[in-house]
Amino acid sequence: MTPYENFAFFSWMLIPLVPAIFLGLLGVSGRVRTLWLIFSTIFMLGLIYRPATSLLQATGFFLWAYLIVHFFLRFRQSEKGKQVQNLKRVYYLALVAAILPLVLVKLNPLAVSWGIWKSPIGFLGISYVTFRTVGTVIEIRDGLIKEVKFLDFLAFVLFFPTLSSGPIDRYRRFLGDIEKKLTRKEYGDYLADGIDYVFRGFLYKFVIAYLINKHSLAWLNTVHTGAATFQYMYTYSFYLFFDFAGYSAFAVGVSYILGIKTPENFNKPFISKNIKDFWNRWHMSLSFWFRDYIYMRFVLDSAKKKRFKNKYTSAYLGYLLLFGIMGIWHGTALQYIVYGLYHAALMVSYDWLERKNKIHKFWGTGKFWDGLAIVVTAHFVFFGFLIFSGRLF
Template sequence: MTPYGSFSFFFIIAILLTPTIVLGLQGKRFYHYNLLATLISLCIIFASNLQGVLALVLFTIWQVLLIIGYIKYRSKANGSTLFYVAVVLSILPLALSKLLPYFSQVNWIGFLGISYLTFKDTQIIMETRDGLIKKVPPLFQLLYFILFFPTISSGPIDRYRRFEKDIHRTIPKEEYRILVYEGINKIFLGFLYKYIIGYAINHFFIANLRFIAHSQFQHHLFYMYAYSFYLFFDFAGYSAFAIGVSYLMGIKSPENFNKPFMSRNIKDFWNRWHLSLSFWFRDYVYMRFVFWMTKKKWIKNRNVISNLGYVLLFLLMGLWHGLEMQYILYGIYHALLMVLYNSFERFNKKHRWWPHNKFTQVLATVITFHFVCFGFYLFSGELFNKGV
């Protein structure tokens, strides 16, 4: 059963989380029951996919052993070598699951949510290296973080230390009442976004574009804007569901969207779109690359290092979506935009060519919107679709 993909799923979750809500409204802790609810939910989600169940179990065992082993033995071996080995081994199942479909019809490694689980697991290893996580987490607590069912398929990507604080807190019943109210609001917002606005755009507009010849510029122009809005409302709706259900479980999962189409530049866009993913790549790819290059002093120009970091970040983000040409182009396109904007920003600080006022802010938002939509058009693969 696909998470948030049917009303049956919401009905089951409502029944399953009723004890959680009752306990929370009485000011009682519900951590242990939520562990059970997560296990039951995973059984429901993967009930019809035995291969997925097996892959999830083996993946979880692999990551847990890797995390515990790294935390225990990192001080007894070459720190850097062990760290790089641990990161590579953590990412290995995800990399294999992305590559295997190109060589086999059966992807025996992949399962629903493997990307987002990998991001969380790798993050624990990296934060252990940074000294932010100092001891091995309790086993059930670690499993709860990794397998937390509301966000398992598509995020948001939580951070372990933030998650840990939530599960150790005893939430006062007045505070939990507000959390339930906000969670239900999030769920209804998700219905509005995904099943009303997103569905309407896809069913009544995008589907009807087939009546416009695929060779016409008009077809591609309409598709570009329609797909951009559809992608936002569909994904933001899913995120609202995941965050809302998390709130009911006493976990304040991070937000994933912050009015991305109101961005004033491409850097601002990536601070508003799919926040948990973009921040993950920023913190664990871009910042580490910049720090590493600066430390090695192979390139002394910080602007060049920053631009190379953007290229690496967005190429990896594109390849993470898949090896198809549209994803690679999407990554290259956004890397190019970030490099160009980075150069423009430095130029404007020196020459004050672009003034800051209400008119230029509106103009910048409009320009950014069109560049973003073209990026989504590349991402959609419609450019390579030959039509009927």
């Protein structure tokens, strides 16, 4: 059963949510609320992962992830782990081990077509639980996480509201919400916001996205003229936003009802004034994750080791690395790789133009220029979604 895909899922979800609401309104907090959250996750996983093989795969992945995190944390705190070279080797080994199942899943279509292997791994949400595991390993490496309890890590990695569509949370932030003692009034605010998000999700996914697909996108998928492709670019872009933003609104809303303040994923992305602004507004949890754990670390490490004479080279290669990985994360099909490279090129081009504009003044300031920037940025983004859709390939 795919989360938020039909009304049957919402009906089943009332079983864990109604008691959670009563617990919150009665002011019950602490470990009782945490245990109910864990029960809720286990109960919903039993519905989501059908047949049982999927549940076994998800359980196996979690145990694998916990062992990686547990043993890396113990090593980090040991005498050997305090030596830089030893820590670095084990750190990279832990990262590879955490990412390996996802890599096998992403490469599986190519492997099958080449007749190499067929991966037995591959369950709903493997990308998002991998990000949570990798982020935890990195924060252990940085000395930010001192303890990882089994049940807390279970609740975090397999948290059912955000399992299949995000947003991507961080362990320390999630743990802070679990341990926070909410008053009756604080939970009441969470509940009101959560219900608002859920209704917004219904509007986005089951009304707007549904109508766009039924009355425009479905027809455009059968027509392949130049004019139809141009119209498809706009239609698909808005469909993608409302469908994905609907999923995210559901995830955030249900999280709030359970007392977890899951971070936002969208912030009016189509009013972005440049491509950097867009990635600060679109799928924010993913873009911030890649920024913090890939881009910034690559740039800072390059500066520390003086890899490049020009300081902008590391930034530009960082964009290529970031968006290249992001593209492959979506899949190994050509459109996803090109989509990633396209956005890397946009980021590099904008950065270069922004620096040149300080000297040559290609554009100015004010409402006119802001409006023009929004329109131009939106069209670059829409063309990127056209690439992403695979229509051009």
